[in-house]
Amino acid sequence: MLSVLIETRNDEEALARTLGSLIGGAVEGVVRDVIVCDTGSTDQTHHVAEHAGCHYVASGGIAAGIRQAKGDWLLLLEPGARLVEGWIDAVVAHTARQTMAARFSRARGSRTPFLARVFSGNRALADGLVISKRQAASLSKNAGSAEALARGLATKKLEAEIWAAPPKQQHRATK
Known part of the structure; x- marks a missing residue:
């Protein structure tokens, strides 16, 4: 039903956190x-992915990942993002009745203050993205990254929350 795609670069710890939040979805099928x-x-990063049973794509970027995806719907996440309990029901309900893409709502403690959003720039994948494989494949022809694919896309808001990954600069500084 759903394929999860995560674009990484030196994100071993962040990837592990994200994969942990997906376990319930894997168990429920x-x-x-x-x-x-x-x-x-x-x-x-590749060891974390392989040990968790993920498919690891070393070249070809997000377009190669989309081609390999088995699901009709894709969930794109940043490494370090964590889905909040209840996400499974919201995604299943959305994919059963919608054709347009959707994003999660930020968990209360994960919301960025207004001025910080204005001055830091907006990350298109900060709220995740649920998108049909067909639409993603079409958009990936002109997008060099998952972030570029998600930018400027009209979406609905899901009735589920996400803890956004910290900004990349901040994440790397804590390593």
């Missing part, structure tokens, strides 16, 4: 496969 699209990691 909602998550068919998880594809890690790596963009040149030099850390142990």
Whole structure:
């Protein structure tokens, strides 16, 4: 039903956190496969992906991951993002009745203050993205990354929350 795609680059710790939040979806049979699209990691990202049973795509970017996806719907996440309990029902309900893409709502403690959003720039994948494989495949022809694919896309809001990944600069500084 749902394929999860995560684009990474030196994100071993963040990837592990994200994969942990997907376990419930895999157990319930909602998550068919998880594809890690790596963009040149030099850390142990590939080991984390392989040990978790993910498909690891070392070249070809997000477009290659989309081609390998088994699900009719895709869930694109940033490494470090964590889905909040209840996400499975919201995604299943959305994919059963909608054709347009959707994003999660930010968990209360994950919301960025207004001025910080204005000055830091908006990350298109910060709220995740649920999109049909057909639409993603079409958009990926002109997008060089998952972030570019998600940017400017009209979406609905899901009745589920996400803890957004910290901004990349901040994430790397804590390593």
